[in-house]
Amino acid sequence: MTNYVQFVDTAKSFGPVNVVRKTSLGLDRNSLVVFLGPSGCGKTTLMRMVGGLDEPSSGSILLGGEKVVRPDRRRGMVFQSYSSFPWLTVEKNIAFGMRYRKDLDAAQKAERIGHYLDLFGLADFAGSYPNRISGGMRQRVAIARTLAAGSDVLLMDEPFGALDALTRERLQVELRQIQIREEKTVIFVTHDVEEAVFLADRIILFSRRPASVVADIDVAAELGPDRPLEIRETQKFFELRNKVLHLIRNETGVVV
Amino acid sequence: MVEFAVSVAAAVLVVALWELAARAGIIAPQFLPSPSRVVVALWTMLTEQNLIWHVAVSTARVWIAFLLAAIMAIPIGIMMSSYRIVGAALEPIIDFIRYLPVPALVPLSIIWFGVGEETKIFLLWLGTFFQLVLLVADDMRRVPQEFVEVARTVGANSRQVMTDVALRWMGPTLLDNLRITLGWCWTYLIIAEIVAADSGIGYVIWTARRFVKTPEVMAGVVVIGLIGLVTDQLLRLLHRRLFRYL
Amino acid sequence: MKSLLASALSAALVLASSQLALSADQIRILAPTWLGFAPVHIASDLGCFTAKGLDVSIKFEDDLTNVMAAMARGDIEMQMRSVGEYQGRPRDASTPGIIIGTIDESVGGDGVITDDNIKSVADLKGKVVAAEPNIPSRLLLQMELKQAGLSLKDLQIKDIATADTGAVFVDPSIAAIATYEPFMSQALKASTRPGARMLISSKDHRGIIIDAIIARNDDFKANPDKYARFLGCIYEAVDFIKAEPAKFADMASKHFGLTPAEVTDIVNSSLSYTTLAESQAYMGKPGEKGTLHGIFDTVMELNLENGAADNKLVAADQIDNSAINKIPAK
Ligand SMILES: Nc1ncnc2c1ncn2[C@@H]1O[C@H](COP(=O)(O)OP(=O)(O)O)[C@@H](O)[C@H]1O
Numbered sequence: 001m002t003n004y005v006q007f008v009d010t011a012k013s014f015g016p017v018n019v020v021r022k023t024s025l026g027l028d029r030n031s032l033v034v035f036l037g038p039s040g041c042g043k044t045t046l047m048r049m050v051g052g053l054d055e056p057s058s059g060s061i062l063l064g065g066e067k068v069v070r071p072d073r074r075r076g077m078v079f080q081s082y083s084s085f086p087w088l089t090v091e092k093n094i095a096f097g098m099r100y101r102k103d104l105d106a107a108q109k110a111e112r113i114g115h116y117l118d119l120f121g122l123a124d125f126a127g128s129y130p131n132r133i134s135g136g137m138r139q140r141v142a143i144a145r146t147l148a149a150g151s152d153v154l155l156m157d158e159p160f161g162a163l164d165a166l167t168r169e170r171l172q173v174e175l176r177q178i179q180i181r182e183e184k185t186v187i188f189v190t191h192d193v194e195e196a197v198f199l200a201d202r203i204i205l206f207s208r209r210p211a212s213v214v215a216d217i218d219v220a221a222e223l224g225p226d227r228p229l230e231i232r233e234t235q236k237f238f239e240l241r242n243k244v245l246h247l248i249r250n251e252t253g254v255v256v
Numbered sequence: 257m258v259e260f261a262v263s264v265a266a267a268v269l270v271v272a273l274w275e276l277a278a279r280a281g282i283i284a285p286q287f288l289p290s291p292s293r294v295v296v297a298l299w300t301m302l303t304e305q306n307l308i309w310h311v312a313v314s315t316a317r318v319w320i321a322f323l324l325a326a327i328m329a330i331p332i333g334i335m336m337s338s339y340r341i342v343g344a345a346l347e348p349i350i351d352f353i354r355y356l357p358v359p360a361l362v363p364l365s366i367i368w369f370g371v372g373e374e375t376k377i378f379l380l381w382l383g384t385f386f387q388l389v390l391l392v393a394d395d396m397r398r399v400p401q402e403f404v405e406v407a408r409t410v411g412a413n414s415r416q417v418m419t420d421v422a423l424r425w426m427g428p429t430l431l432d433n434l435r436i437t438l439g440w441c442w443t444y445l446i447i448a449e450i451v452a453a454d455s456g457i458g459y460v461i462w463t464a465r466r467f468v469k470t471p472e473v474m475a476g477v478v479v480i481g482l483i484g485l486v487t488d489q490l491l492r493l494l495h496r497r498l499f500r501y502l
Numbered sequence: 503m504k505s506l507l508a509s510a511l512s513a514a515l516v517l518a519s520s521q522l523a524l525s526a527d528q529i530r531i532l533a534p535t536w537l538g539f540a541p542v543h544i545a546s547d548l549g550c551f552t553a554k555g556l557d558v559s560i561k562f563e564d565d566l567t568n569v570m571a572a573m574a575r576g577d578i579e580m581q582m583r584s585v586g587e588y589q590g591r592p593r594d595a596s597t598p599g600i601i602i603g604t605i606d607e608s609v610g611g612d613g614v615i616t617d618d619n620i621k622s623v624a625d626l627k628g629k630v631v632a633a634e635p636n637i638p639s640r641l642l643l644q645m646e647l648k649q650a651g652l653s654l655k656d657l658q659i660k661d662i663a664t665a666d667t668g669a670v671f672v673d674p675s676i677a678a679i680a681t682y683e684p685f686m687s688q689a690l691k692a693s694t695r696p697g698a699r700m701l702i703s704s705k706d707h708r709g710i711i712i713d714a715i716i717a718r719n720d721d722f723k724a725n726p727d728k729y730a731r732f733l734g735c736i737y738e739a740v741d742f743i744k745a746e747p748a749k750f751a752d753m754a755s756k757h758f759g760l761t762p763a764e765v766t767d768i769v770n771s772s773l774s775y776t777t778l779a780e781s782q783a784y785m786g787k788p789g790e791k792g793t794l795h796g797i798f799d800t801v802m803e804l805n806l807e808n809g810a811a812d813n814k815l816v817a818a819d820q821i822d823n824s825a826i827n828k829i830p831a832k
């Protein structure tokens with residue numbers, strides 16, 4: 001489905017500060033879209049508006065043709081830090097996603113928890129508290145929780161920003177696989193060009209504040225849907241990466 | 257274990273130095289009685305002056321005042337952080353009252369509450385509530401926005417955000433702050449218990465002071481110290497039990 | 503909220519809350535923490551109050567302002583204080599309180615201590631003297647200064663808390679301290695100053711420092727008989743104290759956290775309980791003035807002069823000898 005998430009003349013100011021310039025944009029269902037742009041340009045703000053956590057100053061955002069007014073579990077957030085609740089075990093953190101769901105009974109919830117524990121390789125840590133597991137594990141818990149909640153759209157704000165390079169690679173691969181397998185729509189915010197090219201079906205490049213779209217790159221057309229790690233060493237990947245870097249330099253005026 | 261041994265050794269050393277200083281007569285015994293005299297005084301107070309009863313009365317007063325303060329401060333502190341209007345209305349007033357010297361308010365509290373238990377509880381409450389409410393408000397402000405937003409996106413309403421996220425996140429610091437303010441509450445005991453006094457360890461200390469029974473004064477002070485030490489350790493234990501995830 | 507608190511408290515503390523059951527025969531007293539008021543405890547222990555249908559309770563309160571607040575609020579029916587302190591700020595003619603009897607007088611319990619450097623009161627001129635505001639020995643000092651042609655203004659007065667007498671006396675820059683027992687003798691005992699001694703003692707000024715029994719005017723007017731019964735018990739207790747000093751020391755020790763020996767020691771060195779006859783002489787016959795009226799005026803003048811009091815009170819309005827004259831002499 002095209003235009004599953006739709007920005008319609010969306011703009012946002014905080015008081016006198018214009019953060020997002022009037023933007024119109026449609027995102028496909030079951031695709032992974034990366035919002036790329038310099039720090040402080042307004043990416044988080046854009047994403048929060050999709051989540052219903054911030055209200056556009058003008059224009060609107062539609063999800064499946066329906067206007068977004070408040071947060072609900074169809075759109076789940078994954079943050080860089082404070083992503084999992086420290087007072088809950090891994091299992092309970094995942095269960096928290098379904099805590100307020102009345103449509104599932106206990107058995108169904110337990111089954112879903114089991115499913116996501118396995119899917120993310122967390123089964124051995126089910127009873128552990130977040131501070132006893134690695135940062136990568138914690139981000140897996142956060143993603144699992146949003147999926148357990150039944151979110152259709154994952155809003156991920158630099159979720160791997162604080163991880164070491166190796167863990168980060170692994171999680172990128174996993175995210176990509178899971179996004180395809182679970183058929184989710186992902187909006188992924190980052191300012192890391194490599195990460196953007198590796199993950200994205202499509203990259204939307206934003207200008208400095210106030211954010212406006214300066215480039216729209218169809219990565220899927222170049223790299224296809226499958227993203228094994230080795231793809232990073234291919235000529236195509238390099239070219240694409242360089243192209244994005246150039247765009248950033250020329251279009252946003254930022255030295256990367 | 258090593259730490260425990262060091263703690264005990266340090267305490268023993270302090271007491272030994274104290275005994276030595278007192279025996280050597282460096283300071284007149286009217287001002288600093290030896291620890292052994294204090295222990296003897298403590299024993300007489302226990303056996304002949306109903307010390308246990310006075311301790312029980314004081315403990316009850318402190319806990320009633322403290323719990324009243326906590327019951328009021330927690331919701332009010334949370335409201336102050338959650339609703340800007342409430343914060344704007346209360347914060348300056350509380351900040352002002354917080355600095356008022358409690359002893360200066362004694363006659364006023366007698367006019368309001370009489371010379372019965374209410375005044376004593378009120379004075380103890382006064383020393384605790386205003387400190388605690390600001391601490392709670394600060395804790396509430398520190399709840400990471402991310403947690404609140406995650407909860408809202410999985411369908412929590414405001415009340416659920418409060419109970420399932422904010423309070424859970426605040427739990428450890430809240431208990432710490434309660435532990436600290438409970439200590440403050442004890443320090444107001446003398447002020448509260450010399451008002452129309454007839455019971456409590458503050459009263460015992462004050463009477464002993466009136467008759468220059470310094471060993472008894474010291475013994476009373478030591479008892480408060482011991483109660484503080486024990487309470488503190490118990491609350492720390494509770495902290496470890498409740499917040500294993502830390 | 504308040505009554506809820508009160509009931510929660512009485513449940514928790516198992517303290518008989520006398521405040522809730524206010525009866526006509528109730529007398530609630532606030533007095534400073536001092537043995538001078540022990541006749542109340544003794545009368546109570548002897549069962550006199552119960553026998554005369556009185557419900558008497560006494561609590562200690564050293565702070566005069568707090569006592570005034572409690573009486574103004576109607577929380578207590580009676581206070582006990584030295585006449586000099588009683589007159590102190592912020593009392594004026596309309597402040598509740600009427601003297602209906604005396605309980606004890608200071609005999610050595612108040613005084614001024616000094617050392618070798620000061621031979622007489624006149625030597626204090628220009629020196630630093632420490633004293634708590636509005637305490638009896640300040641009046642004694644003032645009286646003797648007057649006789650020597652000086653006033654408090656000729657001294658440098660430093661305010662202290664009397665409980666700190668001993669520590670303050672260590673400071674050589676302090677020439678003298680106006681204080682009271684037992685801080686006074688403790689300070690002298692601990693001091694290494696040459697010639698540390700009492701310069702002025704209440705022993706030499708009998709009658710000036712006298713502790714009065716003070717009732718709340720409205721209740722006194724409404725129940726005069728209650729107070730006559732109360733006073734009867736007090737003087738019975740004083741007679742008992744004089745007759746059975748050992749038994750008294752034993753009984754009083756429990757109420758003050760002292761040993762019997764300490765009680766005897768303090769009482770003998772500092773005070774004398776006033777008997778019915780003595781008190782009646784102070785208070786005067788019905789319709790007449792007693793010696794207390796004169797003392798009241800003398801002390802009033804001193805208080806106005808040293809600034810402890812703002813308003814000149816009239817002895818006749820502040821002293822009522824009707825109740826004490828209803829007690830049948832033995
Ligand atoms: N609640 C807010 N109030 C005022 N200014 C804000 C608020 N949130 C974000 N901003 C400002 O908006 C701009 C964009 O922020 P953000 O969307 O977080 O950028 P990015 O995620 O691209 O780094 C920043 O300059 C930031 O200071």
Ligand SMILES: [Mg+2]
Nearest residue numbers: 040043044157
């Ligand atoms: Mg951001």
